[in-house]
Amino acid sequence: MSFPDIPRTATRNLTLPRLPVLAILRRYGLLAAFLVLWQVASKAGWVSPAVFPPPDAIAAALWKGLWTGALLDDIAISLQRAGTAYAAAIAIGIPLGLLMGQIRLVEQALDPILQLFRQTSALALYPVFILLLGLGEASKVFVIFWATLFPILLATTGGVKEVDAKLIEMARSYGASRLAVFRRVILPAALPAIFIGLRLSATTALLLLIASEMIGANKGVGFQVMNAQYNFQIPLMFAAIFLLAGLGLLANALLVTLQRRLCRWSDPTN
Amino acid sequence: MTSLQSGGLSLRNLSKGYALPGRQLSVLNGINLDIEGGSSLAIVGASGSGKTTLLRILAGLEDPDLGGVTIDGTPVRGVGTERAVIFQEPRLLPWLTVLDNVAFGLEVRGTPRTEALERARHYIRLVGLSDFAGVWPRQLSGGMAQRVGIARALTVQPRILLLDEPFGALDAMTRLVMQEELVRIWCEEKVTMIVVTHDLEEAIYLADQVLVLPKGDGTPRLIETNLPRPRDRTSPAFVRQREALLREFGLH
Numbered sequence: 001m002s003f004p005d006i007p008r009t010a011t012r013n014l015t016l017p018r019l020p021v022l023a024i025l026r027r028y029g030l031l032a033a034f035l036v037l038w039q040v041a042s043k044a045g046w047v048s049p050a051v052f053p054p055p056d057a058i059a060a061a062l063w064k065g066l067w068t069g070a071l072l073d074d075i076a077i078s079l080q081r082a083g084t085a086y087a088a089a090i091a092i093g094i095p096l097g098l099l100m101g102q103i104r105l106v107e108q109a110l111d112p113i114l115q116l117f118r119q120t121s122a123l124a125l126y127p128v129f130i131l132l133l134g135l136g137e138a139s140k141v142f143v144i145f146w147a148t149l150f151p152i153l154l155a156t157t158g159g160v161k162e163v164d165a166k167l168i169e170m171a172r173s174y175g176a177s178r179l180a181v182f183r184r185v186i187l188p189a190a191l192p193a194i195f196i197g198l199r200l201s202a203t204t205a206l207l208l209l210i211a212s213e214m215i216g217a218n219k220g221v222g223f224q225v226m227n228a229q230y231n232f233q234i235p236l237m238f239a240a241i242f243l244l245a246g247l248g249l250l251a252n253a254l255l256v257t258l259q260r261r262l263c264r265w266s267d268p269t270n
Numbered sequence: 271m272t273s274l275q276s277g278g279l280s281l282r283n284l285s286k287g288y289a290l291p292g293r294q295l296s297v298l299n300g301i302n303l304d305i306e307g308g309s310s311l312a313i314v315g316a317s318g319s320g321k322t323t324l325l326r327i328l329a330g331l332e333d334p335d336l337g338g339v340t341i342d343g344t345p346v347r348g349v350g351t352e353r354a355v356i357f358q359e360p361r362l363l364p365w366l367t368v369l370d371n372v373a374f375g376l377e378v379r380g381t382p383r384t385e386a387l388e389r390a391r392h393y394i395r396l397v398g399l400s401d402f403a404g405v406w407p408r409q410l411s412g413g414m415a416q417r418v419g420i421a422r423a424l425t426v427q428p429r430i431l432l433l434d435e436p437f438g439a440l441d442a443m444t445r446l447v448m449q450e451e452l453v454r455i456w457c458e459e460k461v462t463m464i465v466v467t468h469d470l471e472e473a474i475y476l477a478d479q480v481l482v483l484p485k486g487d488g489t490p491r492l493i494e495t496n497l498p499r500p501r502d503r504t505s506p507a508f509v510r511q512r513e514a515l516l517r518e519f520g521l522h
Binding site: 169170171172173174175176177180184185188189191263265266 | 329330331349350351354355357359361363364365366374375377378379406408426
């Protein structure tokens with residue numbers, strides 16, 4: 001849809017014209033400088049290359065791991081663990097949050113126990129989960145699920161509770177049914193808040209993934225970090241660490257893209 | 271587009287109070303009033319006189335403690351498709367474009383989307399916003415947003431239009447323009463218009479009858495304006511009406 005230029009948005013154009021090169025430099029210059037410094041420091045022996053191998057050696061180890069497929073297996077199993085847990089957290093957290101946000105009785109009944117669970121560190125509970133579920137996949141998935149559930153649940157509940165009551169009343173004045181009010185007012189209004197929960201949880205999922213893979217795993221990116229360190233394959237260790245950072249960035253970028261698509265109305269650049 | 275609409279209202283013994291800690295605060299005390307279909311009524315009164323409560327009861331957003339409302343002879347309770355409310359704030363849904371906001375009232379009533387959009391376009395044109403159909407609400411000025419709210423209410427083709435201080439949040443200049451627009455639309459659409467306002471000049475400009483609600487136990491008074499349209503705010507007759515209304519509040 002096209003529309004004429006509205007004066008309100010015109011102020012954005014008053015900033016200086018941007019050169020693409022300058023924009024890239026401004027955004028990524030410091031990162032590039034950091035990598036260059038690392039490379040030089042490692043090569044020149046300012047830091048021990050055994051502990052801090054130069055970035056080109058790390059890149060080579062990463063490339064080799066991906067090319068031979070060794071790291072690909074680790075990525076696959078890690079994504080499966082984190083993905084299963086994250087999907088379960090969404091499947092339970094969002095509907096329960098929507099319910100809690102709308103029905104006071106449900107929220108009042110569940111809030112104390114959820115607050116207690118939430119304040120108990122998932123890592124501290126991991127040994128309990130291992131006792132209950134064994135050292136296999138189930139305890140790993142469950143600890144990630146546990147840690148990712150609460151941000152999604154609380155963000156959804158909060159988002160629903162903060163929906164402007166005046167908008168709900170407006171919809172009601174047009175004879176909207178409860179379902180229509182929910183679908184057309186409450187859900188879209190709560191969506192930005194739900195996305196905040198989803199993005200928080202994605203970060204948490206990767207964090208807990210690593211922790212769980214460091215105990216009793218023989219595959220996975222987190223396992224690979226530990227394993228490479230034991231075997232003194234330091235470039236491979238760093239490659240796995242960077243891989244994790246990459247996964248985190250990728251997950252966030254996917255969620256941001258999805259949010260932009262679903263919440264186009266709240267995007268100030270649109 | 272309106273045909274055979276009457277929109278006459280009858281208010282019988284309408285009473286409403288609120289429970290405060292330790293005592294009962296009575297806001298409306300047995301209001302009786304007949305409003306002719308297609309006429310315009312303004313409700314004025316000091317704050318706390320219950321004018322907004324009265325409008326909300328007429329809208330079906332609140333229930334009276336006693337008494338009732340009939341529309342064209344039929345008793346009504348709750349919200350109904352023959353009425354539409356324009357609130358003080360535009361109350362637009364920020365995730366819908368102007369067009370979808372205007373079609374919203376029809377769509378939640380189950381009107382097929384294509385028909386709802388077609389009717390929405392008609393009323394967007396009527397309020398002069400054709401060029402802004404695809405714009406998000408946050409890109410609109412206050413006056414434009416309120417026009418969208420008016421178009422949304424008109425799109426459901428109500429017999430009765432209920433307005434709760436519709437221009438109270440607008441600047442003085444925009445308010446004058448909007449009052450003129452509203453009178454034009456009211457003449458075109460032939461709906462019954464009931465508007466709550468604290469602006470006496472606005473009441474006289476918009477309405478055929480002005481209901482003055484007392485604060486406390488006094489009796490409500492109904493004043494006929496009887497001025498030819500279009501109304502000239504500076505004419506001696508208009509000024510006399512304004513003085514008469516001010517006297518009702520003991521201010522002149």
